Amino acid sequence: SQQGEEDPQALSIQEGENATMNCSYKTSINNLQWYRQNSGRGLVHLILIRSNEREKHSGRLRVTLDTSKKSSSLLITASRAADTASYFCATERGSNYKLTFGKGTLLTVNP
Amino acid sequence: DVKVTQSSRYLVKRTGEKVFLECVQDMDHENMFWYRQDPGLGLRLIYFSYDVKMKEKGDIPEGYSVSREKKERFSLILESASTNQTSMYLCASRKTGRDTIYFGEGSWLTVV
Numbered sequence: 061s062q063q064g065e066e067d068p069q070a071l072s073i074q075e076g077e078n079a080t081m082n083c084s085y086k087t088s089i090n091n092l093q094w095y096r097q098n099s100g101r102g103l104v105h106l107i108l109i110r111s112n113e114r115e116k117h118s119g120r121l122r123v124t125l126d127t128s129k130k131s132s133s134l135l136i137t138a139s140r141a142a143d144t145a146s147y148f149c150a151t152e153r154g155s156n157y158k159l160t161f162g163k164g165t166l167l168t169v170n171p
Numbered sequence: 172d173v174k175v176t177q178s179s180r181y182l183v184k185r186t187g188e189k190v191f192l193e194c195v196q197d198m199d200h201e202n203m204f205w206y207r208q209d210p211g212l213g214l215r216l217i218y219f220s221y222d223v224k225m226k227e228k229g230d231i232p233e234g235y236s237v238s239r240e241k242k243e244r245f246s247l248i249l250e251s252a253s254t255n256q257t258s259m260y261l262c263a264s265r266k267t268g269r270d271t272i273y274f275g276e277g278s279w280l281t282v283v
Contacts, residue, residue: 091270102175102261102274103214148213150272157202157221157265158229159272163213 066149066165074170079136081165083149084129090152092125093159094134097146106147107134139169174198177262177275184282190249192278194262202265203245204272205229205237207258214261220245221267252282 067082083092091110095103109116109125109132116123122135136143146166150159178193196203204219206229216229220239234256238246245264249256262275 093270093272095274100259100277100279102276103263104274105271108270152270157267158204158216158219160216161206161214163211 066147066162068165069163070166070168072168072170073139075139075141077139077169079139079143079167079169081134081147081167083132083134083162085132085149085151086130087153088127090154092123092132093150093152094121094123094132095148095150095161097148097164099145103148136167139167141169141171143167144169175262175264175273175275177260177278179278180276181279182281184249184252184280186253186282188249188252188282190252190280190282192247192249192260192262192280194245194247194264194275195243196245196264196273197243198264198266198273199242200264200273201242201267203239204263204265205235205245205247206261206263207231208261208277209258217247217260249280252280254282256280257282 093108094106097103107118109123120137125132146164148161148164150161175196202221205217206214208214215231218237220226236248260278263272265272
C-alpha cells in the first residue's frame with residue numbers, strides 16, 4: 061500500500077530557480093524521509109524529519125512537515141542541472157524499520 | 172561508506188526459469204529489504220529481513236521468496252519467472268537504531 065504520494069509527478073524548471081515538491085501521507089508516522097534517484101540508479105538518502113519537527117535544513121534543501129495536514133514539502137533552492145533526478149518521500153511507522161515510498165516526482169532542471 | 176552490492180545489474184530470463192537476485196552489504200546491518208520499482212507505481216516492498224533466517228512479507232510477496240542465511244547476504248528468488256515480473260529490483264539495508272536506509276544500484280530484470 062502506498063503511504064506517501066508526491067506532487068507534482070513531474071516538474072521542469074530553469075537553473076537557478078527553486079523547486080518545491082510535496083508529499084502527502086495517510087496515517088501517523090515516526091518520521092518522513094526524502095530520497096533522490098538518478099536515472100537508472102539506486103536511491104540516495106537526502107534528509108529526514110521526525111514527527112515532532114516542523115522544519116529542517118541541509119545545504120540547499122529545506123524540508124517541512126505538517127502532521128495535522130499529513131503533508132511534507134521538499135524545497136531545493138538555487139537548483140542546478142545536476143539536481144535533475146526523481147525525488148521520493150518515504151514514511152516510517154511503528155518499529156519494524158520498513159519504509160513506505162511514494163511514486164516520486166521527476167525534476168528536470170534545464171541549463 | 173556503506174556499500175550495498177547487487178551482483179547482477181542486467182538480466183534477461185525466460186518465462187518459467189528460476190531466478191536468483193543476490194544482494195550483499197558490508198556494514199553489518201541487521202535489516203535488509205527487497206523492493207521492486209515500476210513506472211507510475213514507485214517502489215513497492217516485496218520482502219524484508221530483520222535478522223539471519225528471519226523474513227517478513229512486504230506489500231507484494233506473491234511469486235517471490237527470499238533467503239537470508241548470512242547477515243550480509245539477502246537473496247530474492249523468483250521460483251518461476253513470469254513476464255509481469257519484468258522490473259527493476261532494488262535491495263536495501265539499514266542498521267537497527269539508525270534512520271537511513273542504503274540502496275544498491277538496482278537489478279534490471281527482463282522476463283521474456
